[in-house]
Amino acid sequence: MPAWQSDPSGRLLQRQAQGLTFAIKMPLPIDSRKKPASVKVHVTSGAGVDIAWSDGHASHYDFAYLREECPCATCNDERIRKSAFAGAGPASAAALPMFKPKTRAQAATTVGNYAIQITFTDGHATGIFSYDHLRSICPCADCAKTFRAAAT
Ligand SMILES: [Zn+2]
Numbered sequence: 238m239p240a241w242q243s244d245p246s247g248r249l250l251q252r253q254a255q256g257l258t259f260a261i262k263m264p265l266p267i268d269s270r271k272k273p274a275s276v277k278v279h280v281t282s283g284a285g286v287d288i289a290w291s292d293g294h295a296s297h298y299d300f301a302y303l304r305e306e307c308p309c310a311t312c313n314d315e316r317i318r319k320s321a322f323a324g325a326g327p328a329s330a331a332a333l334p335m336f337k338p339k340t341r342a343q344a345a346t347t348v349g350n351y352a353i354q355i356t357f358t359d360g361h362a363t364g365i366f367s368y369d370h371l372r373s374i375c376p377c378a379d380c381a382k383t384f385r386a387a388a389t
């Protein structure tokens with residue numbers, strides 16, 4: 238017979254139950270590297286997005302960069318298609334000149350406390366950039382090493 242069943246007061250069992258409730262109520266431990274301390278979206282000036290993180294790191298993102306890294310399903314598919322093209326041979330991606338005007342942001346809103354949503358000047362607005370994702374695409378060399386090393 239397990240020890241807790243023979244505990245006449247039942248306290249041990251109760252403690253286990255409380256422990257369980259506690260575990261469910263507690264949010265997952267937050268990675269301070271992915272928790273923003275301040276977020277500035279420079280829509281009017283077009284300067285991009287500046288995020289200061291809880292671990293003291295600061296990231297700057299161009300809107301054009303964020304447009305390229307848009308995490309929505311459509312853009313994901315497009316990126317996969319493009320990378321498939323890039324490997325297909327010399328007649329494909331390299332032949333297309335890129336004279337598009339630099340994409341900027343038309344508007345930006347926060348989504349809950351976990352993401353920002355950006356409407357780009359090319360009309361694209363389905364990209365929701367979670368802070369988690371933003372930190373992992375921080376363009377600096379340190380973050381590339383920390384968050385994207387697996388991809389290389
Ligand atoms: Zn997208």
Ligand SMILES: [Zn+2]
Pocket residue numbers: 294295296375376377378379380381
């Ligand atoms: Zn960084």
